[in-house]
Amino acid sequence: MLAAVAAVLTGISAAAPEGPTMISVVKARSQLPAGSVVSTADLLLDRVAASDVPDGVLTDPVALVGKTLAAPVAENQMMTPLAATDARTSVPRGHVITPLRLADATLAGLLRPGDLIDVIAADPEAGQATVVAAGARVVTIPQAPEEGAGSGPEGALVLIDVDAHTASVVAQAAAAATLSIIWR
Numbered sequence: 001m002l003a004a005v006a007a008v009l010t011g012i013s014a015a016a017p018e019g020p021t022m023i024s025v026v027k028a029r030s031q032l033p034a035g036s037v038v039s040t041a042d043l044l045l046d047r048v049a050a051s052d053v054p055d056g057v058l059t060d061p062v063a064l065v066g067k068t069l070a071a072p073v074a075e076n077q078m079m080t081p082l083a084a085t086d087a088r089t090s091v092p093r094g095h096v097i098t099p100l101r102l103a104d105a106t107l108a109g110l111l112r113p114g115d116l117i118d119v120i121a122a123d124p125e126a127g128q129a130t131v132v133a134a135g136a137r138v139v140t141i142p143q144a145p146e147e148g149a150g151s152g153p154e155g156a157l158v159l160i161d162v163d164a165h166t167a168s169v170v171a172q173a174a175a176a177a178t179l180s181i182i183w184r
Contacts, residue, residue, distance in 0.1 A: 070113035108156030
């Protein structure tokens with residue numbers, strides 16, 4: 001009798017479908033703001049179904065440690081190399097990272113690190129608009145400070161990679177005009 005029960009249980013377990021293939025992936029332990037430097041305490045390894053894993057997901061947290069987040073990260077978000085950049089000083093020779101204050105914060109919300117944009121300065125009094133930075137690369141969109149945390153200017157801040165001369169042209173335009181962007 002015992003042998004018959006064992007044979008039935010063996011047959012059932014052999015006929016049972018296997019579960020999904022699992023893989024360990026790197027996830028954010030909690031919500032992280034854009035511009036923060038990733039530490040090991042910010043990350044965890046979690047086993048998930050391989051079919052649920054996007055292309056390029058990281059399986060080794062060391063690949064992100066010490067890098068700067070290019071955009072905000074949600075708690076439990078699977079991490080890819082696109083989530084972070086190397087140190088902010090990793091711009092081409094002769095280039096700088098300069099702040100760009102966009103009047104329309106919603107427009108800044110549509111930007112992603114790596115986007116190529118043209119910066120346009122519009123002067124409503126003169127009735128004209130001029131491209132002041134062509135082909136600027138978006139480096140990051142810093143998270144806005146908490147409401148009441150300080151008295152900052154209106155609009156949304158974006159950091160862009162441009163040559164040094166263009167950075168001064170953008171700064172000068174920001175003092176006299178409303179800045180906007182178009183995508184390339």
